[in-house]
Amino acid sequence: MTVWDRPEPPTRPAPLDRERIVAAAIALADEGGLEAVSLRKVAGRLNAGPMRLYGYISTKEELFDLMVDEVQAEIVPEVQPDTWREALHTLAHRTRQASLRHPWLADLLGGRPALGPNGLAVSEATLAALxxxxxxxxALRAVETVSSYFTGAIRREIANLRAERATGMSKHDWQRASGPHVTRMLATGRFPALTKAVHDGADVDPETSFATGLDWVLDAVATRITRPVT
Structure with missing residues (x-):
């Protein structure tokens, strides 16, 4: 029985339900990442005893499932996409936007299929367009291919943002600090292709990089999308 199928216990003596628990857990994760989330810390934020939470959630993994499904509500398209390409484009960009609002989501992308109501709604909207x-x-391989692309791209972007916060150095600060080392290494002549990339390659922002890569993947998927034989 999944956490969504299991009934909630009575709310007495103090108001408590899964919605409040999940909201508190998301707030903790937004502030400090998944490592900041535990049933004890969630209970503390709700001024409840930790043991009370076990009546609603059995494990931290169940709590993570509920957190992901709550954020999936931000990914469900507001209107049903008209085309398969629009559906996959929407899925990718709305997942990235949700991950930037909730960076911990990147750590939970790419696992088992989301079974909560919002996760199922995301899958339904995407597959319905195909x-x-x-x-x-x-259709399933197309969704998997695009999902693999944006999951990896989002994780890389979030990792860079975390590095900036941890070091206090922006991307350009890091490039300037690393410049002397890179210059010395390139001067050895051992890395001609890399030298060309460093000197001639365009420096694009993460959103542009994400959108460009997504378009290339969708172009590739388009070559495989054909109407079924009747």
Missing amino acids: DGITDIDT
Whole structure:
């Protein structure tokens, strides 16, 4: 039985429910990452005894599942996309935006399928746009391919943001500090391709990089999308 199927206990003696528990856990994670979340800390934020939470949530993994599903509500498209490409484009960009608001989400992307109501709504909206356009196996592989791209891209972007916060150095600060070392290494002549990339490559912002890569992946997926034979 999943956490969504299990009924909640009575709210006495003090008001408590999964919605309040999840909201408190998300607030803790937004402030300090997943490592800041424990049933004890959540209970403390709610002024409740830790043991009371076990009537609503059995494990921290269940709590994480509920947190992810709550954030999935921010990813569900506001209107049903008209085309498969729009659906996958929306899924990718809304997932990135949610991850930037809740960086801990990046740590939980790419695991088992989301089974909460919001997670299922995201999957339904995405697959519905592919229904009738191609066979179901091709549709699933298309979603997996695009999801693999944006999951990796989001994790890389969040990792860079965390590094900036941990070191207090922006990307350009880090580049300037690393410049002398990189210059010495490139001067050895051992890295000609890398030298060209450093000197001639365009420096683009994360959003542009994400959007460009996504378009390339969608272009590749488009070559595999065909109408089923009738």
